[in-house]
Every structure is written in C-alpha cells, then in structure tokens.
Amino acid sequence: MGHGACRQGASVLSLIGGRIPVTVLGGYLGAGKTTIVARLLETTTQRIAVLINDFGEVNIDADRIARRSDDVIELTNGCVCCALVDGFIETLERIRAWESPPEHLVIEPSGVADAMAVGQYAHLPGFRLAGVCVAVDVGAPELLEDPKIGPTVRHQIERADLILATKTDLLEPGARESQTEIIRMLTPAPIIRVVNGAVASDVLLGVQTQAVRIDSGLFDEPLPHPPVRSAAVQWRATDRPALERWITMAPASVLRAKGFVPTEPGLGIDVDLVGRRTHVAEIVDVSGADEGTFVVLELAPEDEPDGLSQAVREWLAARPPRSA
Amino acid sequence: MTNLTLYPARLIRTLWTANPEANAVLVDGDRIVAVGDRDSLAQWGEAQIDERFADKVLIPGFVEAHCHTMAGGIWGQPYVGFYDRTDPKGQRWEGCQSVEAVLERLVEAEAALEDPTEPLLAWGLDPIYFPGERLNRHHLDSVSASRPMFVFHASGHLATVNTAMLEQQEIGPDHPAEGVPKDDDGYPLGELQEPAAMALARPGFLGILRKLKEVGAMWDFGYIARNAGVTTAADLGTVPEQEWDLWAAEAAHEDYPVRIMMAARGHVGDDAALAQRVIERMGNGSERMRFGIVKLILDGSIQGYTARLRAPGYLPQADVENGLWVIPPEAMNDTVAAFHDAGLTVHCHTNGDEALDVFLDAVEAALAKTPRWDHRHTSQHCQLTHPDQFRRMASLGVSGNLFTNHLWYWGDQHRTMTVGEDRAAAMNACRTALDSGVQLAFHSDAPITPLGPLHTMWCAVNRVTPSGHVLGPDERITPSEALEAATLGAAFQLKLDHEIGSIEPGKKADFTVLDDDPLSVDPMAIRDIGVWGTVLAGKAHRSSR
Ligand SMILES: [Zn+2]
Numbered sequence: 117m118g119h120g121a122c123r124q125g126a127s128v129l130s131l132i133g134g135r136i137p138v139t140v141l142g143g144y145l146g147a148g149k150t151t152i153v154a155r156l157l158e159t160t161t162q163r164i165a166v167l168i169n170d171f172g173e174v175n176i177d178a179d180r181i182a183r184r185s186d187d188v189i190e191l192t193n194g195c196v197c198c199a200l201v202d203g204f205i206e207t208l209e210r211i212r213a214w215e216s217p218p219e220h221l222v223i224e225p226s227g228v229a230d231a232m233a234v235g236q237y238a239h240l241p242g243f244r245l246a247g248v249c250v251a252v253d254v255g256a257p258e259l260l261e262d263p264k265i266g267p268t269v270r271h272q273i274e275r276a277d278l279i280l281a282t283k284t285d286l287l288e289p290g291a292r293e294s295q296t297e298i299i300r301m302l303t304p305a306p307i308i309r310v311v312n313g314a315v316a317s318d319v320l321l322g323v324q325t326q327a328v329r330i331d332s333g334l335f336d337e338p339l340p341h342p343p344v345r346s347a348a349v350q351w352r353a354t355d356r357p358a359l360e361r362w363i364t365m366a367p368a369s370v371l372r373a374k375g376f377v378p379t380e381p382g383l384g385i386d387v388d389l390v391g392r393r394t395h396v397a398e399i400v401d402v403s404g405a406d407e408g409t410f411v412v413l414e415l416a417p418e419d420e421p422d423g424l425s426q427a428v429r430e431w432l433a434a435r436p437p438r439s440a
Numbered sequence: 441m442t443n444l445t446l447y448p449a450r451l452i453r454t455l456w457t458a459n460p461e462a463n464a465v466l467v468d469g470d471r472i473v474a475v476g477d478r479d480s481l482a483q484w485g486e487a488q489i490d491e492r493f494a495d496k497v498l499i500p501g502f503v504e505a506h507c508h509t510m511a512g513g514i515w516g517q518p519y520v521g522f523y524d525r526t527d528p529k530g531q532r533w534e535g536c537q538s539v540e541a542v543l544e545r546l547v548e549a550e551a552a553l554e555d556p557t558e559p560l561l562a563w564g565l566d567p568i569y570f571p572g573e574r575l576n577r578h579h580l581d582s583v584s585a586s587r588p589m590f591v592f593h594a595s596g597h598l599a600t601v602n603t604a605m606l607e608q609q610e611i612g613p614d615h616p617a618e619g620v621p622k623d624d625d626g627y628p629l630g631e632l633q634e635p636a637a638m639a640l641a642r643p644g645f646l647g648i649l650r651k652l653k654e655v656g657a658m659w660d661f662g663y664i665a666r667n668a669g670v671t672t673a674a675d676l677g678t679v680p681e682q683e684w685d686l687w688a689a690e691a692a693h694e695d696y697p698v699r700i701m702m703a704a705r706g707h708v709g710d711d712a713a714l715a716q717r718v719i720e721r722m723g724n725g726s727e728r729m730r731f732g733i734v735k736l737i738l739d740g741s742i743q744g745y746t747a748r749l750r751a752p753g754y755l756p757q758a759d760v761e762n763g764l765w766v767i768p769p770e771a772m773n774d775t776v777a778a779f780h781d782a783g784l785t786v787h788c789h790t791n792g793d794e795a796l797d798v799f800l801d802a803v804e805a806a807l808a809k810t811p812r813w814d815h816r817h818t819s820q821h822c823q824l825t826h827p828d829q830f831r832r833m834a835s836l837g838v839s840g841n842l843f844t845n846h847l848w849y850w851g852d853q854h855r856t857m858t859v860g861e862d863r864a865a866a867m868n869a870c871r872t873a874l875d876s877g878v879q880l881a882f883h884s885d886a887p888i889t890p891l892g893p894l895h896t897m898w899c900a901v902n903r904v905t906p907s908g909h910v911l912g913p914d915e916r917i918t919p920s921e922a923l924e925a926a927t928l929g930a931a932f933q934l935k936l937d938h939e940i941g942s943i944e945p946g947k948k949a950d951f952t953v954l955d956d957d958p959l960s961v962d963p964m965a966i967r968d969i970g971v972w973g974t975v976l977a978g979k980a981h982r983s984s985r
C-alpha cells in the first residue's frame with residue numbers, strides 16, 4: 117500500500133490509521149541511540165513498540181512481551197551467509213497481528229547496520245516508513261576516519277533522513293560548530309542537536325496530527341528541545357506534477373512535511389517528506405473531503421526563535437494554487 | 441547369542457595411525473569394537489557377517505562442520521541453477537546454462553502445477569553466468585502471464601518476479617521501497633533486491649521460507665547429507681532457537697540419517713544468557729542432536745564485496761571502499777568473552793583477512809582474561825588468511841574451517857573480479873595452514889555450494905577452477921591430508937572427535953561407504969567417486985543417488 121491506487125481516507129489521521137508508522141533509529145555504538153529511545157518511552161503518550169537489533173529471528177513470545185511493559189523486543193539476527201532466513205519479516209507480521217497493535221514501531225538496529233536498508237522493511241503491507249534517523253556522537257569525529265568503522269558510519273550518515281547530533285553539550289560551542297560542519301559535508305539532511313536524549317516525538321516519529329491544532333492558516337507551536345516549529349495548512353491542490361515540483365523545493369530547515377491533498381473529486385495525493393527524501397503517491401479519497409491537511413515541521417531558526425523561518429513561510433505561500 | 445556384526449570391506453581407511461588400513465570392522469550395536477584384518481577379529485568371538493560392503497571402501501563418516509540445514513528445504517521448489525545438482529530424492533537436475541534453459545525449466549514446472557492460483561517458485565538462478573541480458577519480468581511473463589512467479593537467486597539476496605506477481609502484490613511505479621529497480625518508463629523491472637524488497641512478493645519469499653520449516657525439509661536435509669556420505673553435519677546458526685525442539689523431535693526418529701550439531705547464533709541478544717541456555721541443552725542432547733558451539737557472523741562475502749579486507753582491499757573495478765561489518769568490531773571482545781568464559785566454542789564467520797584480525801584480537805583478549813585450554817574456537821571460511829594470521833591462529837589455538845569449494849565455484853571470479861591473481865592463488869591456503877600448525881577442516885556452506893565432502897576434498901587437493909587454472913599449486917594438500925580434514929579434522933572442531941571422525945574401537949560406528957578409495961584414485965577423480973551411502977551408529981543408510 118502507499119503506492120498506486122489504494123483505498124484510504126482523506127484525512128491525515130486515517131492515512132496513518134491501518135498502517136503502523138515505523139521509525140528506524142540508527143547510529144554507531146556510543147552514539148546515544150538507547151538514551152534517545154529510553155527518553156522517548158518515558159515521555160510519550162503513544163503505545164510504542166521497540167525492536168532492538170536489526171534483521172533476524174524473533175526471540176520473542178507472548179510471555180516475554182508481557183513481561184516488558186513498554187513492548188521492547190529484542191531481535192536476533194538473521195543470516196548473512198544466506199539471506200534466506202529472515203525472521204524480521206515474521207516479527208513484523210506478528211506485531212501487525214497483535215490484538216492491539218502499537219501506534220508506532222521504533223527499530224533500533226545494530227551499530228553497524230545500514231539504517232536505511234532496515235527501513236525498507238517498513239514498506240511491507242501494514243506499515244509505513246516514518247523516517248530513518250541516525251544518531252551521531254558529535255564529540256567523536258575521529259570515528260568518521262577510523263579505518264575499520266569510518267566507512268560504515270559515513271554511509272549511515274549519508275543515507276539518513278534526519279541526523280540526531282548527540283553529546284553536543286559536552287563540547288565548546290566552537291568545536292560543536294566545526295564538528296557539526298563535518299557531518300554537514302556528508303549530508304544535506306537536517307541536523308538536530310540532541311541533549312540528554314531529548315528529541316521531540318514529532319521529530320523522531322513524525323507529525324502527530326492529534327496534537328496539532330488544525331486550522332487553515334499558519335501557526336506556531338513551540339515544542340520541547342530541540343526547538344521545533346510546526347504549521348498546518350489545508351488546501352486543495354492542482355495537479356500532481358506541480359505539487360511534486362513544489363515539494364522538492366522545501367527549504368533545508370524543513371524536517372518533515374506530511375499530508376493529504378485532494379486534487380479532484382475522489383482523488384488526492386499523499387505527500388510525505390522526511391529530511392531530503394520525499395514520496396508522493398496518488399490515492400483514492402473515500403471521504404470526499406474538499407480540503408486536506410498538510411503539516412510542516414521546521415527546526416527553529418536561531419535568529420527567528422518565535423516563528424517559522426522566512427524561507428518556509430515563502431515556500432508555503434508559493435504552494436501550488438487551489439484548483440479552479 | 442551375539443550382537444556383534446562383522447563388516448568385511450575391500451579396504452577400510454581408519455584415520456587411526458596405529459592401524460591405518462584394514463579389511464574388516466566389528467560393530468556392536470552403535471559402537472565399533474575392533475578394526476583390522478578379518479582373521480584377527482576372530483579373537484572377539486562369533487559375529488554375524490554382513491557382506492554388503494565386501495567390495496566397498498569404508499572411511500570414517502564424513503563430518504560437515506559448516507552447512508545450513510535449509511539445504512534440504514530449498515528443494516521444495518524446482519532448481520534453475522547453472523551447475524548440475526542432485527536433489528534429496530537423488531534426482532539429478534541438469535544445470536540451466538542459458539536464459540532459454542531457465543525458461544524451459546520454468547515452463548515444465550508451470551505445467552506441473554494444478555491449481556492455477558498457486559504461485560510458481562524456483563531457486564538457484566545465478567545471473568553472473570549470463571553476461572548478456574538480465575532476466576526480468578518480461579522473460580517470466582513468457583512462462584505465465586497470469587500465475588504469480590518468484591525466482592530466487594543463488595546468492596540469496598535477489599529474486600526475479602513476473603508481472604502477475606507485481607500486480608497481485610501492488611508493486612507498481614509508485615512503490616517507495618529501495619531494491620525495486622524500474623525500467624525507463626518507471627515500471628518495476630521484476631528484480632527485487634535484498635530481503636526487505638523480496639518480501640514484498642509475499643507468496644514468493646514467504647512461501648519459500650515457510651517450506652524451509654516443514655517437517656519434510658528436515659528429512660530432505662538428512663537425505664542430502666546421507667547421499668553425500670555425511671554422517672554428522674553442523675548447522676552454523678541458521679536454525680532459530682525456538683525451532684530446535686522441532687528438529688530434535690525429527691532427529692529422534694531412529695531412521696533419521698544424520699547427526700546434527702546445532703550452533704546457537706551469538707550477538708543477537710544477551711550473550712551470557714544464551715550461553716547458559718546452550719549449556720543446558722548440552723546436558724540433554726541426544727544421539728543425533730548435539731549442542732555446544734556458538735556461531736558469530738563478523739563480515740560478509742568476498743564475491744558480494746561485503747567481506748572486510750585488509751589493504752589493499754578489492755580490485756579497483758569493484759569500486760567499493762571495503763566490505764560490511766555484521767557485528768561492530770568494538771563489540772567483539774565482549775561477545776567472544778561471554779561464550780569463552782562459559783566454556784563454549786566460538787565459530788566465527790570471517791571471510792576477509794581484516795575480519796579475521798578482529799576475531800583473533802577478541803580471542804586473544806578472552807584468553808588473557810580467562811586462560812582456557814582446548815577451547816577450539818574456529819575461524820569459519822577463513823578464506824583470505826595470510827601466513828602471519830595462520831601462525832597467530834596456531835599460537836592462539838584457533839582452528840580453521842576453510843571454504844575450499846570457493847576455489848572451484850568462484851575461483852575464476854576471484855582472479856578477475858574480486859581480489860586479483862595473487863590473492864586468489866592464496867585463497868583457502870590449506871598447505872600454509874597445515875605447515876603453520878593450524879588444525880584444519882573444510883566445508884561446503886550448503887546450500888551456498890552443494891553439500892559434498894568429496895568435492896571439498898577435491899578442491900583442496902587440486903585447486904582447479906572451471907577455466908582450468910590451478911590456483912596457487914603450492915597450496916595443494918595431499919588426498920590423505922584432505923581426508924583427515926573432512927573427517928577427524930571437522931570432528932575436532934565440533935568437539936566430537938572422541939566419538940566420531942575415525943574408525944577406532946569404542947567410537948560410534950559411523951562410516952561413509954564409497955565405491956572407490958579416495959587416496960589411490962587419480963586426484964582429479966576424487967569428486968567422482970560413487971557414494972553407496974552411510975552407516976550411522978551401526979545402521980546402514982543407502983544413498984538414493
Ligand atoms: Zn558464513
């Protein structure tokens with residue numbers, strides 16, 4: 117699903133409904149993945165299932181899940197000699213079959229995993245990829261040059277939708293800037309500074325439409341650190357090519373944009389942007405709604421702490437016009 | 441009334457230095473009582489005489505110390521690979537040496553399916569041998585436009601499907617997944633890369649996975665082992681822990697034709713807890729189901745450019761910086777120590793030389809912390825090992841289970857595509873290993889290459905590639921050394937050499953029954969020796985070949 121014409125409702129909510137969103141949180145050993153997940157589980161109101169380790173056989177059973185209050189599941193690896201045995205798929209199927217499926221699935225793959233490759237499992241029926249975040253210890257830039265592990269870490273960074281720069285608080289501002297710059301040379305993806313594992317769940321998991329006030333204009337809603345601004349717009353778009361062109365012009369500070377935009381009666385376009393990666397798909401609008409909701413999340417500009425950046429405002433204003 | 445059975449044979453190679461050759465072996469139930477000259481065995485009193493091996497050659501039962509039991513279940517679907525191969529029932533499948541041959545095989549298989557909705561699955565395709573046009577959905581559509589099809593490649597990393605499968609599973613132009621290459625019009629070509637993409641073709645990929653878990657697959661594995669003359673086989677970490685009991689239940693049948701050593705897969709959760717569970721299992725193993733070794737996978741494969749190499753790495757044409765780690769190198773010390781400290785044996789997949797360095801560092805650290813004798817930790821594949829590494833392995837007491845079948849199956853590709861002539865000549869360097877004092881075995885990694893110790897021996901002895909090139913002739917070993925590696929050597933690595941691996945009084949009556957003597961035939965004919973079957977714990981199992 118999520119491709120071709122499939123039966124989906126018009127609202128963002130119902131788009132999410134039925135498919136479990138999946139966030140992959142990658143990064144090398146010591147990058148702070150576990151702290152981020154722990155913090156998320158502490159603060160979230162959602163039912164989140166967490167899979168630890170990447171692909172492979174499930175070593176869970178009902179009883180083990182029951183013993184773990186927060187649905188943290190440890191996975192065992194599959195085989196690389198032969199990719200035949202892939203228990204990860206079975207794990208996902210089991211999760212989908214849970215009596216009350218989780219509202220979100222977080223996968224914390226092994227420190228050497230290609231997080232984006234793991235994220236491809238989220239394209240299986242019943243799931244959707246909410247994003248691939250890679251945690252990077254900004255205080256350990258030498259890892260990038262390490263002869264054994266450097267290529268692995270660089271590859272993780274290059275393929276990430278969003279970079280979570282951790283342990284920045286341990287650095288002098290000068291060092292922080294120069295080391296963040298090293299990451300920026302590897303990827304155009306937004307870099308989000310993370311202190312003590314705290315990342316707004318809207319950033320990590322995607323826009324929680326339930327929590328966002330929907331109106332037809334723009335509004336700001338400061339979130340806990342790192343400072344993030346969100347905005348929701350409702351409109352009816354023109355044709356798909358115009359929308360696709362427009363979405364690729366999103367300013368670099370846009371972390372996420374997600375929504376459903378009706379185009380003509382009974383049809384609409386599902387837009388999903390995470391970092392620099394966009395996906396646009398045509399879907400059947402069974403609700404017949406006139407307007408869809410489109411939510412944008414921006415990393416707060418330092419010079420404009422109270423609102424969306426000028427660039428994003430202009431971008432939103434330039435969105436393809438309502439159809440006649 | 442005696443229970444003794446005397447088996448006269450044309451020749452018995454015992455692998456017991458004190459009595460290396462014999463012409464009869466005396467068996468009591470599942471045990472060997474004596475071996476030697478037929479007349480000399482009379483001192484044990486009366487015995488029933490079983491003449492069925494009178495014109496055969498008996499050797500200790502072959503031990504395959506690294507394969508995967510899915511080698512049985514994969515035959516749940518038709519074979520479309522390049523080389524001839526024999527299925528568990530003993531049927532020879534001719535290799536499909538052209539795209540047309542692949543399609544012909546599929547047409548036959550399609551015609552054999554009665555239910556028009558049943559997907560057609562096949563396995564073993566290796567496009568590396570068809571340098572022209574790559575198989576895509578259009579080729580498969582010519583076999584069937586309506587029945588979903590899924591052709592699984594030999595590498596295990598790719599599959600090709602037809603348009604009916606794409607449509608049924610809604611894998612269209614909009615599909616966001618990686619690993620779904622599209623044609624110029626944006627429509628999927630039909631190739632699905634890596635498991636996440638292959639799984640999109642659910643009836644195909646999951647259908648194959650499901651068949652691997654069926655009871656029939658467990659027996660098919662036993663038959664494949666028996667047909668190759670293997671009496672003990674180690675599954676190196678691909679049977680998940682929750683399925684061990686299912687395997688144990690089948691292996692408990694008196695007729696089950698092979699002993700299985702089930703390796704646990706490490707670094708997938710709490711290693712110390714896993715070690716304890718393995719130790720518990722060791723206490724209640726059975727005749728044909730054993731535990732006690734742990735598999736780790738540290739890097740990838742050489743032909744897939746994912747093995748971790750020391751400098752200078754892969755040939756420039758490969759255009760890769762280096763391979764992939766499966767376990768973070770920094771995590772290796774803790775992981776190896778967890779199993780080492782618990783008294784278990786670690787078998788670590790290390791294809792590349794850099795990966796081997798990391799494993800040896802971890803073993804050395806574990807030994808420094810917890811000195812331990814006779815641990816028998818083993819490097820698996822161990823393919824690009826340098827002389828310095830063999831010397832270090834010997835001094836650390838690390839065994840080498842070399843992947844000699846690579847010399848034949850990918851030998852020419854290694855010369856020209858992966859590491860180049862000089863390092864290809866040094867691959868699977870059995871001579872250097874033995875001369876360095878490294879304890880040696882070799883393996884097939886079935887189903888990656890066909891299970892068959894005579895073939896792995898043949899590779900170690902001849903080092904010939906399909907193009908007729910001899911890879912590093914000075915690394916060849918003698919047939920006698922090769923036979924030891926395939927029996928006693930592999931048994932040692934599984935810590936079973938006190939029970940199996942040689943024909944010696946008190947050991948299990950496990951024999952491989954051959955039509956000819958691997959030590960006196962032309963070395964190039966070793967792989968062609970007929971396998972009558974095996975004797976496992978005193979019970980004969982006739983090959984179905
Ligand atoms: Zn392996």
Ligand SMILES: [Zn+2]
Nearest residue numbers: 197507676885
């Ligand atoms: Zn293997």
